[in-house]
Amino acid sequence: MITKPIISAAEAAAMVKTGQVVQVGGFLGCGSPDSVLGALVTAGINNLVLVCNDTSVLDEKKQRSNGVADLIKAAAFSKVIVSHIGTNPETQRQMNAGELEVVLVPQGTLAERIRAAGCGLGGILTPTGVGTEVEQGKQKLLVADRVWLLEEALPGDVGLIKARKADKAGNLVYSKTARNFNPLMAMACKLVIAEVEELVEIGEIDPDHVHTPSIFVDYLVMSREGSKS
């Protein structure tokens, strides 16, 4: 089996180019690749399009933040495609100030659109959002006596994901609810960088326990000690 290059968080950050669509795993910071995200803040990248479940948690009073929150604060994004921004007031401020375009997508639709991109599908028909603002500008189809929204596939240029463990081939195992969007984004992005807490030899992961097969992963980054996630 082929081994995957192990690179530093800074090297990973340098692979992300301005203007790209970046998909970032994590749910309110749980399961986000914090070492790589930190390196992106340091690199001062901007004008990215973010695809993520949310813009994570930013609490200025408690000086607490996680996930993509510091990248939001660093104005790294021109556009975010997310299901939730309620826990990061800075997202809302930038949106109201006209500095950031926010596209809100129902969480299940977001998951399916990302998965569709990874699976070579053009889109899916979902009942979610029919009759709401979400349907604006979208095709509606009558199938099996029900009205559905056509939601298109959402691919990414770079996927920044986080796993609990990898083997050297790049097979990934996630931990608990830190799994969330990570395996979907691993399928949907041209370049996939997986931050992991533990690296094991090839053959140490039972092939029935692999969550993301190695072929989806291009590079591995070791989480730094004490990183938030």
Place this chain on the structure above:
Amino acid sequence: MITKPIISAAEAAAMVKTGQVVQVGGFLGCGSPDSVLGALVTAGINNLVLVCNDTSVLDEKKQRSNGVADLIKAAAFSKVIVSHIGTNPETQRQMNAGELEVVLVPQGTLAERIRAAGCGLGGILTPTGVGTEVEQGKQKLLVADRVWLLEEALPGDVGLIKARKADKAGNLVYSKTARNFNPLMAMACKLVIAEVEELVEIGEIDPDHVHTPSIFVDYLVMSREGSKS
């Protein structure tokens, strides 16, 4: 956690009613619920609609058969929706004789249609089959500068699936390539009966290793010793 009833293969077979759409796991017999299928042959059921990857292997000369092959031979189906019938000559004979309706579906489309039903989607857009006989009677859509076929969700009344192991709550773990369509059908059917080789206590399966969560499973059947699969 709730425990699931453990029933016999004969009791499982008695839950299947004539005219129903029955989804059966397995790939050329690997990972099919052979004890339950055997009981259905004994029960003499007929006029079912089968959804399965294939009609399995029937070799009259070697007196070898597996999966749904004996049910095909017993004329249990009025219609089969499958991707492949090449290893079961009896399917072809019944089709040519006008005794059986055969709908051929590309394997990846079949998997997505079953998954869509389980996931509450109306259908998916796939590039597979465009320009072939498969597109007949289907809607074609232009999305992101490409032509796609709209393939509709394919739900089932009863799912007969096979797993390596269950806990008493009904969480399932599959073995190797015996997984195939089983987890998809578990999501897509109103009534799901899982045949398993081993039953363990609740808590013995690591929640990160569960392939099919318990809520999809209604009944458990123990595979009989020496069953084919």
Place this chain on the structure above:
Amino acid sequence: MIEYVENKENIARRIARIFKTGDVVNLGIGLPTLVGNFVPEDVTVILQSENGLIGLGPAPAPGKEDKDLTNAGAMPVSILPGGAYFDSATSFGIIRGGHVDYTVLGVLEVDQEGNLANYKIPGKMVPGMGGAMDLTTGSRVVIAATTHLEKSGASKLKRRCSLPLTAVREVDIVVTDVGYFEILGGKYYLREYFEPYTPDWIKEHTDAEIVVGEDCKPCFC
């Protein structure tokens, strides 16, 4: 004269008594989360959390938190024996696919047609819908949990929502701190009321049309 006093615990207690053993339930963030504390001991519900977990257990003891195990509100939780983890596509497959029996959600507005608004006050506050649109679309029964009146005294139970909708005609049951309502044919049916409130008081203090059911009775939680 009856004075309105907010009582979230009563709402949670009443909702918790709706479930029966084996029901799969998703509890939203905030008030709905409280419901988990009041499920009767002889009823075993299975809690689903849309961030990727079934078999949600109680909050861990201080110091026992696991950074990889949270609920949809990013709070540390635990998993019960027999639970399972999955990715977000599977999680919403469970939800959209009709495998969740009850979803309990918070409310900005809920109207007598069963419409719900809870994700956006244009120009003011836009948290986003998160999983709420899928949950209301996919769950078998949608329960809205809300205090009956705003701080301003305005009724939360509207004739017609004015905010952008989260759910169109999906709400089945509304439980407030004055009563238990079912939505049927474009009207609220009052099934139970919390004393000291009376059906008349409730009709008077609600924007929406209230029908007092024949078997309407006081609720003892």
Place this chain on the structure above:
Amino acid sequence: MIEYVENKENIARRIARIFKTGDVVNLGIGLPTLVGNFVPEDVTVILQSENGLIGLGPAPAPGKEDKDLTNAGAMPVSILPGGAYFDSATSFGIIRGGHVDYTVLGVLEVDQEGNLANYKIPGKMVPGMGGAMDLTTGSRVVIAATTHLEKSGASKLKRRCSLPLTAVREVDIVVTDVGYFEILGGKYYLREYFEPYTPDWIKEHTDAEIVVGEDCKPCFC
């Protein structure tokens, strides 16, 4: 005069030399399966099997078969260290999503437009398409593997397929036991020929239009 003699091993040997280390490859049932035996020792390809496996290994020794571990032709196989199993939706997500570099398929007919027919002879034999339609649609490079002539002497490389199509304009490379062809702009380009066959012999014995490439050379497998 050159006499045509079927030689499936040459086809498999030549196709096996197309791959480079790291390529993800799906080998169809029958002749394509042979290709796996001839991949050079210094090249590591990753074999995908659409029934739910990546990292396909060789057939197990007799008595070591595992009923739960087969390839897409139901033959017992093994898995290499670093391999993984998945369900059929994920398997075809891998295939349709463009994560397979090469797919090698058997042929009933293949034409100079890149069309392939291999799943159905109406009224006669209908095995079904299995995974072939997704494999041809999704894989980066589609390789058709076929003997050059039918037993009847008829050419398998057509100007236009007459049977129901498996793939529309998807075939990139055709390797037969007389030569290696690329399909470009509606024509077959002969890149290499197996001696004793000559480009002239090949043009004469092929139904389709053959262009002999400028750098066309004999193939040494």
